[in-house]
Amino acid sequence: MSSVNTNSGVNLFYGVTRYSLFSPGSNSWKTSSGGVFENSEKYMSYLFSDQRLDIRAEIFIGKALPVLDQMANRHPYKHFVLYSELLPERHRAMLLAAAEKYPFLVPVEWNETVQGTGVEEVKPLIVEDLVKQLGSQGGRHPVIWFRLDDDDVLPADYLDQLEKYRALNHDGFAISFGLGVTAYKGEHELVNLREYYHPKSAQGMAFVTVFDADSSSLSVVRPGPHTRVDKVMPTILDSRERMFFQIRHSDQDSALNHSSYQRATATLAGMEKLPSVRASDLDPAKWPTLMQEIVRGEPSPHRSSMDGEEPVLFSPTTEMTFDLDASIRGGLVEFEFEFESSARLLGGFGIITFHLEGVDGIDPEVLGLRNSTKYGFSRQAWSKNARGVIRHSFILPEGASASSVTLTGKGRRPADVFIRLREPRVVAIHATAPEPDLQSPESV
Structure with missing residues (x-):
């Protein structure tokens, strides 16, 4: 046998x-x-x-x-x-x-x-x-x-x-x-x-x-x-x-x-549509060599829990701006918030605008952003869930900076969306300067 x-x-x-x-x-x-x-x-x-x-x-x-x-x-x-x-x-x-x-x-x-x-x-x-x-x-x-x-x-x-x-x-x-x-x-x-x-x-x-x-x-x-x-x-x-x-x-x-x-x-x-995870969701025993960098990479605590404030009531008339440390010229810009509503959302309920400097001549699509006359360099906050985490990030080219981030309500969406915010930030990363052919045709 x-x-x-x-x-x-x-x-x-x-x-x-x-x-x-x-x-x-x-x-x-x-x-x-x-x-x-x-x-x-x-x-x-x-x-x-x-x-x-x-x-x-x-x-x-x-x-x-x-x-x-x-x-x-x-x-x-x-x-x-x-x-x-x-x-x-x-x-x-x-x-x-x-x-x-x-x-x-x-x-x-x-x-x-x-x-x-x-x-x-x-x-x-x-x-x-x-x-x-x-x-x-x-x-x-x-x-x-x-x-x-x-x-x-x-x-x-x-x-x-x-x-x-x-x-x-x-x-x-x-x-x-x-x-x-x-x-x-x-x-x-x-x-x-x-x-x-x-x-x-x-x-x-x-x-x-x-x-x-x-x-x-x-x-x-x-x-x-x-x-x-x-x-x-x-x-x-x-x-x-x-x-x-x-x-x-x-x-x-x-x-x-x-x-x-x-x-x-x-x-x-490609990561934007993947479910967000917190360091607390992971078992440190499974990832012993990574947990320190994972914890270090967490955004700062939510404003509501950090300052003892109540969660923000978000509606189409809401507009909030958060300053960034613009000393990092080139890096990963990250903005995140949690939301909770009594009903499932209907899709796009907000606009996230990134106020950028030093990006003249760069095609916004290269940055993964839209550039509209109303909202500037921006992305949509989108969900059809009643609760979750919205996390957006993109890489600034070398020499560019982000001075602030604005979150604006959009369209006819449920007005009872409570939001717990984290401080937006710019994280230093390895150099990834865009090459000339990545710029818009007008700038070449």
Whole structure:
């Protein structure tokens, strides 16, 4: 009868990370007619830029690895990190030093084209490890491998949750934890915290395979693009708990056809519709390396609770202006308030106007704003719920500033909307100056 080995001393979980891997010929090297990189030199210049690598070192080495270390203390586990011999010496030294600190981390120098996630490249190493541990025992043993990008973080109980699905009858299955958390990275904090429901997300997607100790073989199915994994293999979707943290920033690789400023503004615009989350909504034990920056990134307390004031009664005649610290020229502008009404709202019930300076010639759409003669640079406060949180943010280009924010009532909407306000603010972020082609045609 086939046996399932649960020996706590046997590695039955394997992680795979491509750490800024230079791999010409792979899908990451966008050299088509509509791509970014005309040649490998330009691709390498982008891939190994100081700003891009520093962010990934901070996240992967500083935030992700300590949590993986907690997992490794409870579950036998190895994590393979594919890196290039061309990785700048400072960052290669950091990675190798991390491997000295964390024995579960296995750096693998790889200088050839990588097929997708990198699991096929490290498969021989996994087999070698399993043969060493299980070769004499015989039988079939369920093993789980998972992918982790170098700018994402998993919760401390990730392997605890995966263990539930490590079974022989799940051989060839993918596991997708579809619910997570996301935030935008400032220089010293994580801001714009949101819940992120993303079924078949790449973050922490895992795969069950079986190691046959009698034949020393491991069956690994190439999963293909994560968004279509369920067309390749049966997929277990579990979205009961928040099981990944996607840190968004201006140097992500998912939209290389755009400048860093375009990527940042598009990222923030995409987050607007995600449910807002408070630091108090998260379990600190799940996110031990992130909670300090999450708490630091929270807006100041609500005015009503801070000053002992009653909530504001909002109506179409309401107009409130809040001054900003304009000393930060360039950064993320954030404005947030809670609302509660006796009835569901009907849609747009207010206008948020950002009073900007130094943005002459910049297309308002680049900022993710409208520019009307009545309200100026603005966005709509919109909801069809009776209560919730409205949070708006956008990135100021370098040299621009925001002096104040005005909240104005709009149209025929319920007048019994009570609002609890937080102080608007400008948060310093990594430089994301818009390029000349982002400006309006009249200014070029």
